[in-house]
Amino acid sequence: MQVRLDGSFDRNIPCSSATTLLAASPSPSSSPRPRLPPPTMAQEPIKRKLVIVGDGACGKTSLLCCFALGEFPKEYHPAIFENYVAEIRLDRKPVQLALWDTAGQEEYERLRPLSYSKSHVILIAFSIDSPDSLDNVTVKWIEEVRSICGPHLPVILVGCKSDLRPPYSSSSPSGSGGAPPLDQTRFVSTERGMRVAQEIGARAYKECSALKIEGVDDVFEAATRASMLVRDGNSGVKPRRSHGHIEESDAGGCCVVC
Numbered sequence: 740m741q742v743r744l745d746g747s748f749d750r751n752i753p754c755s756s757a758t759t760l761l762a763a764s765p766s767p768s769s770s771p772r773p774r775l776p777p778p779t780m781a782q783e784p785i786k787r788k789l790v791i792v793g794d795g796a797c798g799k800t801s802l803l804c805c806f807a808l809g810e811f812p813k814e815y816h817p818a819i820f821e822n823y824v825a826e827i828r829l830d831r832k833p834v835q836l837a838l839w840d841t842a843g844q845e846e847y848e849r850l851r852p853l854s855y856s857k858s859h860v861i862l863i864a865f866s867i868d869s870p871d872s873l874d875n876v877t878v879k880w881i882e883e884v885r886s887i888c889g890p891h892l893p894v895i896l897v898g899c900k901s902d903l904r905p906p907y908s909s910s911s912p913s914g915s916g917g918a919p920p921l922d923q924t925r926f927v928s929t930e931r932g933m934r935v936a937q938e939i940g941a942r943a944y945k946e947c948s949a950l951k952i953e954g955v956d957d958v959f960e961a962a963t964r965a966s967m968l969v970r971d972g973n974s975g976v977k978p979r980r981s982h983g984h985i986e987e988s989d990a991g992g993c994c995v996v997c
């Protein structure tokens with residue numbers, strides 16, 4: 740599991756499901772206990788909500804599982820995973836990041852809009868081995884997000900399954916300005932992903948592999964930082980970016996590409 744050595748972003752607090760967190764709350768009927776120090780000593784966590792959308796089978800659930808549970812799901816279930824609250828630290832501040840999965844299939848089209856409610860950041864995912872899933876980012880997903888969440892809610896574009904893209908060869912014709920070799924065209928290049936991220940006004944572009952656990956923490960660090968720019972989910976966003984340019988987060992410099 741990747742852990743930042745500078746302590747700017749980590750998950751050393753174990754992640755827990757929303758239900759576990761609720762179950763762990765003290766019961767009002769509990770018997771008298773020795774006095775504890777007042778809770779004001781502990782820093783109240785900042786609560787943020789993240790929603791992930793994208794085509795069916797592009798890797799959404801695997802990415803969330805990998806981040807929240809530290810493991811890659813062994814089987815594909817075309818559905819959603821239980822919502823989770825990941826307890827993380829960003830610049831030493833505790834953050835409870837609620838992770839909301841959605842299903843990409845058309846059967847869920849009517850259900851999905853409900854998930855966006857009061858969100859602070861949206862991950863739009865596509866699969867690097869499926870150029871069609873990236874096309875759908877522009878023709879479908881960004882439209883849906885903007886129409887429901889408004890024009891300013893931060894969006895992070897995430898290229899999943901980066902492990903499937905063959906390594907780029909600099910001796911290939913594309914390196915000298917010619918057409919890319921055929922098998923490269925079956926995959927989305929980092930340049931193309933970044934171009935689309937700019938077109939849709941994404942705050943950052945990230946690539947990751949849940950299978951190899953590569954780039955996963957970077958995705959959630961960028962998302963958490965972006966979520967801090969929103970006051971109350973889905974509204975009160977502080978607009979701050981110029982059109983068509985991916986900027987570093989003003990909350991502390993998330994990088995544009997892993």
Ligand SMILES: Nc1nc2c(ncn2[C@@H]2O[C@H](COP(=O)(O)OP(=O)(O)OP(=O)(O)O)[C@@H](O)[C@H]2O)c(=O)[nH]1
Nearest residue numbers: 795796797798799800801815817818843900949950
């Ligand atoms: N090689 C590779 N395969 C992956 C990766 N992430 C997911 N997959 C595979 O892609 C398939 C779909 O993954 P899911 O995470 O279930 O996809 P999803 O976007 O949640 O799909 P829906 O719930 O149907 O919308 C599964 O067979 C996964 O094993 C990855 O990083 N690398």
Ligand SMILES: [Mg+2]
Nearest residue numbers: 799800818819
């Ligand atoms: Mg899923």
